Amino acid sequence: MDFEGVLLTAVGAALILLMIADVFHTLLYPHGSGPVGRTIMRGFWLLSRKLRGGASSVAAPLAMAAVIAAWATLAAVGWALLYLPHLPAGFSYSNDIPRKADFAEALYISLVALSTAGFGEIVAVHPILRLVMAFQAVAGFGLLTATVSWILQTYxxxxxxxxxxxxxxxxxxxxxxxxxxxxxxxxxxxxxxxxxxxxxxxxxxxxxxxxxxxxxxxxxxxxxxxxxxxxxxxxxxxxxxxxxxxxxxxxxxxxxxxxxxxxxxxxxxxxxxxxxxxxxxxxxxxxxxxxxxxxx
Structure with missing residues (x-):
């Protein structure tokens, strides 16, 4: 792997760790909140007060949705950056699927794995990549259940x-x-x-x-x-x-x-x-x- 691949891997791992840390501090740590979630919640709150001259009843629900979207984005982009240096050689493609090595292809693979939908046209062939994709599927399921639990605990x-x-x-x-x-x-x-x-x-x-x-x-x-x-x-x-x-x-x-x-x-x-x-x-x-x- 060249320097660019190492850099992409490091950045992707950092994004994934940021997402995990933010979810942990927001949902599992009893007296804390993650930096991403806290920044988004406070940002929506201050923006609504500035635009309306007072607090808005829709700012917090929208901010919670934005936090969940931020977690999903960090996970999807992070894993995509892990896959990108290994495209296309690290994956097996079906005969009718074009072989690409761009970020859009890596993001597609990441999103499908994160959503646990599964696919058959693109499959990781390297043992480590197969483990990484399996872990992403588990993390995606955990993220889904965690966000549902967060909403159910808040109200x-x-x-x-x-x-x-x-x-x-x-x-x-x-x-x-x-x-x-x-x-x-x-x-x-x-x-x-x-x-x-x-x-x-x-x-x-x-x-x-x-x-x-x-x-x-x-x-x-x-x-x-x-x-x-x-x-x-x-x-x-x-x-x-x-x-x-x-x-x-x-x-x-x-x-x-x-x-x-x-x-x-x-x-x-x-x-x-x-x-x-x-x-x-x-x-x-x-x-x-x-x-x-x-x-x-």
């Missing part, structure tokens, strides 16, 4: 976030201006402890499913960024209560909110000296609160 996390937002809104509507003072202390404590548990689940979801952050809710009622300030208010009111059980529940909710603020600050770059400031920035970033008008 339950979004449902938990929406459920928490609805719970807070229902509590606000039912309690009215009096807040937790309108409830018996024991009942209010149980509700706040339930909210603390749900807030903790959302924090874990944001760490495990980085992409869920970029999903924007059309209706403010189901938007967590628009309701976290109220949860913070409830925690503060409960901690000022004379009831021991209610104060404990307030501390639990406050601690859960502090953890969530830490995730938003450390993972997604939200700024603020206090958790309340972080939540205000989070709400503003998702465009559920208009920025203050400039002073004249």
């Amino acid at each position: 339950p996390a979004l449902s938990r976030r929406r459920a928490l937002a609805h719970q807070l809104n229902l509590f606000r509507e039912a309690a009215g201006p009096a807040g937790i003072a309108s409830l018996e202390a024991r009942h209010a404590a149980a509700l706040l402890e339930s909210m603390a548990e749900n807030v903790a689940s959302v924090s874990i979801d944001l760490l495990s499913f980085h992409e869920t952050y970029y999903f924007h809710e059309v209706e403010q009622r189901g938007s967590l960024p628009a309701t976290l300030a109220y949860a913070h208010q409830l925690a503060s009111e409960a901690q000022d209560s004379d009831n021991t059980e209610l104060r404990f529940a307030g501390r639990m909710l406050y601690a859960a909110l502090e953890d969530l603020a830490g995730v938003l600050r450390g993972k997604f770059g939200h700024v603020g000296d206090t958790s309340s400031d972080v939540f205000d920035h989070y709400e503003l970033h998702h465009r559920h609160r208009r920025p203050p008008a400039p002073r004249s």
Whole structure:
């Protein structure tokens, strides 16, 4: 193999390793996200905010589709570059199939192997190439199942976030201006402890499913960024209560909110000296609160 063939092989192997690493960090690593997926998700998010003046509800689904397409492209092009130096001598062709040695031919072989469709007109003859193609077929099947699993894992996390937002809104509507003072202390404590548990689940979801952050809710009622300030208010009111059980529940909710603020600050770059400031920035970033008008 000449220098050009070695270079193509090295570049192809690098693309394949990048795809594998990105899939691993996105789907298997509990508190991480791959560089390709993270860049695409954030890029779509920033582009939608720039074009629309606010977050878009379709940006995140489109970004997920773009991430899946990027994984498939990296795999297809990577393996094509591995095959290209061995065309056409490393493959056996049927009698009616022209023998070519260009990138389009290598990409065709790669795509057919990646899709596990199989073909009979072009077959690898070198033992190593046969193993490489078999491995690509296995990787293609794994990539397909991994993307399906990714989608199936993402939407339950979004449902938990929406459920928490609805719970807070229902509590606000039912309690009215009096807040937790309108409830018996024991009942209010149980509700706040339930909210603390749900807030903790959302924090874990944001760490495990980085992409869920970029999903924007059309209706403010189901938007967590628009309701976290109220949860913070409830925690503060409960901690000022004379009831021991209610104060404990307030501390639990406050601690859960502090953890969530830490995730938003450390993972997604939200700024603020206090958790309340972080939540205000989070709400503003998702465009559920208009920025203050400039002073004249």
